Amino acid sequence: GQKVVLITGCSSGIGLRMAVMLAKDEKKRYHVIATMRDLKRKDKLVEAAGDAYEKTLSLAVLDVCSDDSVKQCINGIKDRHVDVLINNAGIGLVGPVESIPIEEMKKVFETNFFGVIRMIKEVMPDMKKRRGGHIIVVSSVMGLQGVVFNDVYAASKFAMEGFCESLAVQLLKFNVTLSMIEPGPVRTEFEAKMIQDVKQKDCPGADPDTVHYFKNIYLPSAVDIFEAFGQSPDDIARCTKKVIEASRPRFRNLTNPMYSPIVALKYADETGGLSVHAFYHMLFNMGSLMHVCVTAMKYLTCGCLRTRTISPN
Numbered sequence: 001g002q003k004v005v006l007i008t009g010c011s012s013g014i015g016l017r018m019a020v021m022l023a024k025d026e027k028k029r030y031h032v033i034a035t036m037r038d039l040k041r042k043d044k045l046v047e048a049a050g051d052a053y054e055k056t057l058s059l060a061v062l063d064v065c066s067d068d069s070v071k072q073c074i075n076g077i078k079d080r081h082v083d084v085l086i087n088n089a090g091i092g093l094v095g096p097v098e099s100i101p102i103e104e105m106k107k108v109f110e111t112n113f114f115g116v117i118r119m120i121k122e123v124m125p126d127m128k129k130r131r132g133g134h135i136i137v138v139s140s141v142m143g144l145q146g147v148v149f150n151d152v153y154a155a156s157k158f159a160m161e162g163f164c165e166s167l168a169v170q171l172l173k174f175n176v177t178l179s180m181i182e183p184g185p186v187r188t189e190f191e192a193k194m195i196q197d198v199k200q201k202d203c204p205g206a207d208p209d210t211v212h213y214f215k216n217i218y219l220p221s222a223v224d225i226f227e228a229f230g231q232s233p234d235d236i237a238r239c240t241k242k243v244i245e246a247s248r249p250r251f252r253n254l255t256n257p258m259y260s261p262i263v264a265l266k267y268a269d270e271t272g273g274l275s276v277h278a279f280y281h282m283l284f285n286m287g288s289l290m291h292v293c294v295t296a297m298k299y300l301t302c303g304c305l306r307t308r309t310i311s312p313n
Protein backbone atom coordinates (compact mmCIF):
# COMPACT_ATOMS: atom_id res chain seq x y z
CA GLY A 1 0.00 0.00 0.00
CA GLN A 2 0.82 3.67 0.04
CA LYS A 3 3.24 5.05 2.58
CA VAL A 4 1.89 7.83 4.75
CA VAL A 5 4.34 10.76 4.78
CA LEU A 6 3.77 13.64 7.18
CA ILE A 7 5.71 16.86 6.53
CA THR A 8 5.88 19.93 8.77
CA GLY A 9 6.09 23.52 7.48
CA CYS A 10 4.61 23.02 3.99
CA SER A 11 3.28 26.50 3.20
CA SER A 12 6.57 27.56 1.58
CA GLY A 13 10.13 26.69 0.61
CA ILE A 14 11.59 23.23 0.97
CA GLY A 15 8.56 21.71 2.73
CA LEU A 16 6.22 22.79 -0.06
CA ARG A 17 8.43 21.27 -2.76
CA MET A 18 8.89 18.04 -0.81
CA ALA A 19 5.13 17.67 -0.40
CA VAL A 20 4.53 18.25 -4.11
CA MET A 21 7.31 15.97 -5.31
CA LEU A 22 6.28 13.05 -3.12
CA ALA A 23 2.58 13.50 -3.90
CA LYS A 24 3.37 13.48 -7.64
CA ASP A 25 5.40 10.26 -7.45
CA GLU A 26 4.79 8.41 -10.72
CA LYS A 27 4.09 5.13 -8.99
CA LYS A 28 1.81 6.86 -6.45
CA ARG A 29 3.74 5.28 -3.58
CA TYR A 30 2.99 8.05 -1.09
CA HIS A 31 0.08 9.68 0.61
CA VAL A 32 1.38 13.04 1.77
CA ILE A 33 -0.09 14.83 4.75
CA ALA A 34 1.20 18.33 4.17
CA THR A 35 0.94 20.34 7.38
CA MET A 36 1.19 24.03 8.20
CA ARG A 37 0.29 26.34 11.07
CA ASP A 38 -2.36 28.24 9.20
CA LEU A 39 -4.42 26.77 6.33
CA LYS A 40 -5.01 30.30 5.03
CA ARG A 41 -1.53 29.92 3.56
CA LYS A 42 -2.37 26.79 1.57
CA ASP A 43 -2.89 28.37 -1.89
CA LYS A 44 0.67 28.11 -3.22
CA LEU A 45 0.88 24.47 -2.19
CA VAL A 46 -2.56 23.57 -3.57
CA GLU A 47 -1.71 25.22 -6.87
CA ALA A 48 1.65 23.46 -7.15
CA ALA A 49 0.09 20.10 -6.24
CA GLY A 50 -2.43 20.32 -9.09
CA ASP A 51 -4.23 17.00 -9.67
CA ALA A 52 -2.52 15.39 -6.69
CA TYR A 53 -4.46 17.64 -4.27
CA GLU A 54 -7.04 15.64 -2.28
CA LYS A 55 -5.80 12.46 -3.96
CA THR A 56 -2.23 11.74 -2.88
CA LEU A 57 -1.93 15.00 -0.95
CA SER A 58 -4.07 16.16 1.94
CA LEU A 59 -3.68 19.14 4.23
CA ALA A 60 -3.69 19.38 8.01
CA VAL A 61 -3.06 22.07 10.61
CA LEU A 62 0.05 21.61 12.71
CA ASP A 63 2.12 24.02 14.80
CA VAL A 64 5.29 22.27 15.97
CA CYS A 65 5.43 24.63 18.96
CA SER A 66 2.11 23.48 20.41
CA ASP A 67 1.53 20.18 22.28
CA ASP A 68 -2.20 20.33 21.55
CA SER A 69 -1.80 21.03 17.87
CA VAL A 70 0.67 18.17 17.39
CA LYS A 71 -1.54 15.72 19.35
CA GLN A 72 -4.67 16.75 17.47
CA CYS A 73 -3.00 16.36 14.10
CA ILE A 74 -1.58 12.90 14.79
CA ASN A 75 -4.83 11.70 16.43
CA GLY A 76 -6.65 12.79 13.27
CA ILE A 77 -4.63 10.37 11.12
CA LYS A 78 -6.11 6.89 10.51
CA ASP A 79 -4.68 4.55 13.20
CA ARG A 80 -2.17 7.36 13.93
CA HIS A 81 -0.15 5.58 11.26
CA VAL A 82 2.78 7.61 9.89
CA ASP A 83 5.42 5.74 7.87
CA VAL A 84 7.68 8.70 7.16
CA LEU A 85 7.88 11.79 9.36
CA ILE A 86 9.69 14.73 7.74
CA ASN A 87 10.63 17.44 10.23
CA ASN A 88 11.10 20.42 7.98
CA ALA A 89 9.61 23.41 9.86
CA GLY A 90 12.33 25.72 11.06
CA ILE A 91 13.26 29.36 11.49
CA GLY A 92 16.50 31.25 10.96
CA LEU A 93 18.20 33.98 12.97
CA VAL A 94 21.24 36.06 12.05
CA GLY A 95 22.94 38.98 13.72
CA PRO A 96 25.36 39.96 16.45
CA VAL A 97 24.56 38.06 19.66
CA GLU A 98 24.71 41.33 21.65
CA SER A 99 21.69 42.66 19.76
CA ILE A 100 19.42 39.62 20.04
CA PRO A 101 17.14 39.29 23.10
CA ILE A 102 17.26 35.89 24.81
CA GLU A 103 13.51 35.58 24.17
CA GLU A 104 14.12 35.69 20.43
CA MET A 105 16.85 33.05 20.73
CA LYS A 106 14.47 30.81 22.68
CA LYS A 107 11.96 30.98 19.82
CA VAL A 108 14.58 29.48 17.51
CA PHE A 109 15.12 26.58 19.89
CA GLU A 110 11.35 26.24 20.46
CA THR A 111 10.87 25.65 16.72
CA ASN A 112 14.08 24.05 15.45
CA PHE A 113 14.84 21.87 18.49
CA PHE A 114 11.81 21.34 20.76
CA GLY A 115 9.47 21.44 17.75
CA VAL A 116 11.19 18.44 16.21
CA ILE A 117 11.36 16.61 19.54
CA ARG A 118 7.65 17.21 20.11
CA MET A 119 6.92 15.57 16.74
CA ILE A 120 9.25 12.65 17.40
CA LYS A 121 7.75 12.03 20.87
CA GLU A 122 4.28 11.85 19.34
CA VAL A 123 5.10 9.62 16.36
CA MET A 124 8.03 7.47 17.47
CA PRO A 125 6.24 5.23 20.03
CA ASP A 126 3.86 3.93 17.33
CA MET A 127 6.78 3.37 14.96
CA LYS A 128 8.63 1.42 17.66
CA LYS A 129 5.54 -0.73 18.29
CA ARG A 130 5.22 -1.47 14.58
CA ARG A 131 8.96 -2.11 14.25
CA GLY A 132 9.10 0.21 11.26
CA GLY A 133 9.20 3.81 10.14
CA HIS A 134 11.51 6.55 8.95
CA ILE A 135 12.13 9.84 10.74
CA ILE A 136 13.79 12.56 8.70
CA VAL A 137 15.14 15.79 10.14
CA VAL A 138 16.00 18.76 7.94
CA SER A 139 19.12 19.99 9.67
CA SER A 140 21.75 22.09 7.88
CA VAL A 141 25.45 22.27 7.12
CA MET A 142 25.24 24.65 10.08
CA GLY A 143 24.30 21.66 12.22
CA LEU A 144 27.84 20.37 11.61
CA GLN A 145 29.87 23.56 11.23
CA GLY A 146 29.18 26.87 12.96
CA VAL A 147 28.96 29.99 10.80
CA VAL A 148 29.74 33.52 11.94
CA PHE A 149 26.67 35.61 12.92
CA ASN A 150 24.48 32.50 12.73
CA ASP A 151 25.47 31.50 16.27
CA VAL A 152 22.05 30.68 17.66
CA TYR A 153 20.65 29.07 14.52
CA ALA A 154 23.76 26.86 14.22
CA ALA A 155 23.44 25.97 17.91
CA SER A 156 19.81 24.88 17.40
CA LYS A 157 20.81 22.61 14.50
CA PHE A 158 23.86 21.26 16.40
CA ALA A 159 21.49 20.43 19.26
CA MET A 160 19.31 18.49 16.84
CA GLU A 161 22.31 16.61 15.43
CA GLY A 162 23.39 15.57 18.94
CA PHE A 163 19.88 14.51 19.87
CA CYS A 164 19.45 12.42 16.72
CA GLU A 165 22.92 10.89 16.82
CA SER A 166 22.03 9.60 20.28
CA LEU A 167 18.54 8.42 19.36
CA ALA A 168 19.55 6.68 16.11
CA VAL A 169 21.35 3.94 18.01
CA GLN A 170 18.29 2.93 20.00
CA LEU A 171 15.97 3.18 17.01
CA LEU A 172 18.09 0.75 15.05
CA LYS A 173 17.01 -1.91 17.55
CA PHE A 174 13.36 -1.17 16.63
CA ASN A 175 13.93 -1.11 12.87
CA VAL A 176 13.12 2.62 12.81
CA THR A 177 15.41 4.68 10.56
CA LEU A 178 16.60 8.19 11.38
CA SER A 179 18.12 10.42 8.67
CA MET A 180 19.47 13.95 8.72
CA ILE A 181 19.34 16.14 5.61
CA GLU A 182 22.08 18.78 5.68
CA PRO A 183 21.60 21.39 2.95
CA GLY A 184 23.98 24.27 2.42
CA PRO A 185 22.36 27.52 1.28
CA VAL A 186 18.96 27.05 -0.37
CA ARG A 187 17.35 29.82 -2.39
CA THR A 188 13.98 30.30 -0.74
CA GLU A 189 12.08 33.59 -0.40
CA PHE A 190 12.79 33.29 3.28
CA GLU A 191 16.48 34.05 2.82
CA ALA A 192 15.90 37.20 0.77
CA LYS A 193 13.34 38.39 3.30
CA MET A 194 15.66 37.79 6.24
CA ILE A 195 18.45 39.81 4.62
CA GLN A 196 16.01 42.62 3.84
CA ASP A 197 14.80 42.65 7.48
CA VAL A 198 18.34 42.69 8.78
CA LYS A 199 19.33 45.70 6.68
CA GLN A 200 16.59 47.70 8.39
CA LYS A 201 17.59 46.73 11.94
CA ASP A 202 20.15 48.86 13.72
CA CYS A 203 21.51 46.11 16.01
CA PRO A 204 21.02 47.82 19.41
CA GLY A 205 23.61 46.78 21.96
CA ALA A 206 26.30 45.84 19.46
CA ASP A 207 29.41 48.03 19.09
CA PRO A 208 30.03 49.86 15.78
CA ASP A 209 32.85 47.52 14.68
CA THR A 210 30.69 44.44 15.13
CA VAL A 211 27.77 46.05 13.31
CA HIS A 212 30.14 47.00 10.49
CA TYR A 213 31.48 43.42 10.20
CA PHE A 214 27.95 42.08 10.20
CA LYS A 215 26.33 44.48 7.75
CA ASN A 216 29.14 45.44 5.42
CA ILE A 217 31.26 42.30 5.37
CA TYR A 218 29.20 39.29 6.39
CA LEU A 219 25.87 40.15 4.71
CA PRO A 220 27.18 40.96 1.22
CA SER A 221 29.34 37.83 1.22
CA ALA A 222 26.37 35.75 2.42
CA VAL A 223 24.35 37.07 -0.52
CA ASP A 224 27.19 36.17 -2.92
CA ILE A 225 27.44 32.68 -1.45
CA PHE A 226 23.69 32.08 -1.85
CA GLU A 227 23.92 33.20 -5.46
CA ALA A 228 27.03 31.18 -6.26
CA PHE A 229 26.38 27.96 -4.37
CA GLY A 230 22.68 28.01 -3.43
CA GLN A 231 20.56 25.01 -4.32
CA SER A 232 16.87 25.11 -5.13
CA PRO A 233 14.14 23.77 -2.82
CA ASP A 234 13.55 21.16 -5.55
CA ASP A 235 17.15 19.96 -5.22
CA ILE A 236 16.59 19.36 -1.51
CA ALA A 237 13.26 17.65 -2.20
CA ARG A 238 14.94 15.30 -4.70
CA CYS A 239 17.72 14.44 -2.24
CA THR A 240 15.15 13.72 0.46
CA LYS A 241 13.11 11.48 -1.86
CA LYS A 242 16.30 9.54 -2.59
CA VAL A 243 16.92 9.11 1.13
CA ILE A 244 13.36 7.86 1.66
CA GLU A 245 13.71 5.39 -1.21
CA ALA A 246 17.21 4.12 -0.35
CA SER A 247 17.38 0.48 0.70
CA ARG A 248 19.79 1.49 3.48
CA PRO A 249 19.42 5.22 4.09
CA ARG A 250 22.49 6.98 5.46
CA PHE A 251 22.30 8.84 8.75
CA ARG A 252 23.94 12.04 7.44
CA ASN A 253 23.11 13.48 4.04
CA LEU A 254 24.91 16.62 2.92
CA THR A 255 23.15 17.81 -0.24
CA ASN A 256 25.71 20.26 -1.62
CA PRO A 257 29.14 19.03 -2.77
CA MET A 258 30.56 22.57 -2.37
CA TYR A 259 30.12 22.22 1.37
CA SER A 260 31.67 18.86 2.06
CA PRO A 261 35.21 20.32 2.14
CA ILE A 262 34.08 22.85 4.74
CA VAL A 263 32.64 20.13 6.94
CA ALA A 264 35.74 18.01 6.33
CA LEU A 265 37.98 20.77 7.72
CA LYS A 266 36.89 20.03 11.24
CA TYR A 267 37.59 16.33 10.85
CA ALA A 268 40.95 17.08 9.18
CA ASP A 269 42.06 19.08 12.23
CA GLU A 270 40.51 17.98 15.50
CA THR A 271 41.91 21.05 17.34
CA GLY A 272 39.40 23.20 15.43
CA GLY A 273 42.13 25.64 14.34
CA LEU A 274 41.74 24.92 10.67
CA SER A 275 37.99 25.58 10.67
CA VAL A 276 38.19 28.76 12.74
CA HIS A 277 41.04 30.21 10.69
CA ALA A 278 39.49 29.19 7.39
CA PHE A 279 36.29 31.02 8.31
CA TYR A 280 38.26 33.99 9.58
CA HIS A 281 40.00 34.32 6.23
CA MET A 282 36.75 33.80 4.39
CA LEU A 283 35.15 36.67 6.27
CA PHE A 284 37.96 39.17 6.58
CA ASN A 285 40.17 38.44 3.56
CA MET A 286 37.63 38.68 0.81
CA GLY A 287 37.98 36.43 -2.14
CA SER A 288 39.77 33.69 -0.30
CA LEU A 289 36.87 31.26 -0.34
CA MET A 290 38.61 29.50 -3.18
CA HIS A 291 41.77 29.33 -1.08
CA VAL A 292 39.81 27.65 1.68
CA CYS A 293 38.30 25.14 -0.71
CA VAL A 294 41.69 24.36 -2.21
CA THR A 295 43.18 23.81 1.25
CA ALA A 296 40.33 21.52 2.11
CA MET A 297 40.67 19.64 -1.16
CA LYS A 298 44.33 19.00 -0.31
CA TYR A 299 43.28 17.35 2.93
CA LEU A 300 40.62 15.36 1.17
CA THR A 301 42.86 14.11 -1.61
CA CYS A 302 45.66 13.05 0.72
CA GLY A 303 43.55 9.97 1.21
CA CYS A 304 42.93 10.17 4.93
CA LEU A 305 39.55 11.83 4.59
CA ARG A 306 36.58 11.24 2.42
CA THR A 307 33.25 13.00 2.49
CA ARG A 308 30.29 12.12 0.39
CA THR A 309 27.19 14.01 -0.49
CA ILE A 310 23.87 12.87 -1.80
CA SER A 311 23.30 14.28 -5.25
CA PRO A 312 19.91 15.66 -6.26
CA ASN A 313 20.40 14.33 -9.80
Ligand code: NAD
Nearest residue numbers: 009011012013014063064065088089090140185186188190
Ligand atom coordinates in the same frame (compact mmCIF):
# COMPACT_ATOMS: atom_id res chain seq x y z
P1 NAD B 1 10.81 28.59 4.82
O1 NAD B 1 10.71 29.71 5.77
O2 NAD B 1 10.28 28.79 3.45
O3 NAD B 1 10.15 27.28 5.41
C1 NAD B 1 9.99 27.02 6.77
C2 NAD B 1 8.55 26.68 7.02
O4 NAD B 1 8.37 26.33 8.40
C3 NAD B 1 7.63 27.86 6.74
O5 NAD B 1 6.58 27.45 5.90
C4 NAD B 1 7.12 28.27 8.12
O6 NAD B 1 5.81 28.78 8.08
C5 NAD B 1 7.19 26.94 8.83
N1 NAD B 1 7.16 27.09 10.30
C6 NAD B 1 7.84 27.97 11.07
N2 NAD B 1 7.48 27.81 12.37
C7 NAD B 1 6.59 26.78 12.40
C8 NAD B 1 5.84 26.15 13.43
N3 NAD B 1 5.96 26.54 14.71
N4 NAD B 1 5.00 25.12 13.11
C9 NAD B 1 4.88 24.73 11.82
N5 NAD B 1 5.52 25.31 10.81
C10 NAD B 1 6.37 26.33 11.09
O7 NAD B 1 12.37 28.20 4.75
P2 NAD B 1 13.06 26.86 4.17
O8 NAD B 1 14.37 27.29 3.68
O9 NAD B 1 12.16 26.11 3.28
O10 NAD B 1 13.32 26.02 5.52
C11 NAD B 1 12.93 24.68 5.71
C12 NAD B 1 13.97 23.97 6.58
O11 NAD B 1 15.21 23.93 5.89
C13 NAD B 1 14.25 24.67 7.91
O12 NAD B 1 14.34 23.69 8.94
C14 NAD B 1 15.60 25.33 7.68
O13 NAD B 1 16.32 25.50 8.87
C15 NAD B 1 16.25 24.33 6.75
N6 NAD B 1 17.37 24.85 5.95
C16 NAD B 1 17.20 25.94 5.15
C17 NAD B 1 18.28 26.42 4.42
C18 NAD B 1 18.16 27.64 3.52
O14 NAD B 1 19.18 28.17 3.11
N7 NAD B 1 16.96 28.10 3.19
C19 NAD B 1 19.52 25.79 4.51
C20 NAD B 1 19.66 24.67 5.32
C21 NAD B 1 18.57 24.22 6.04
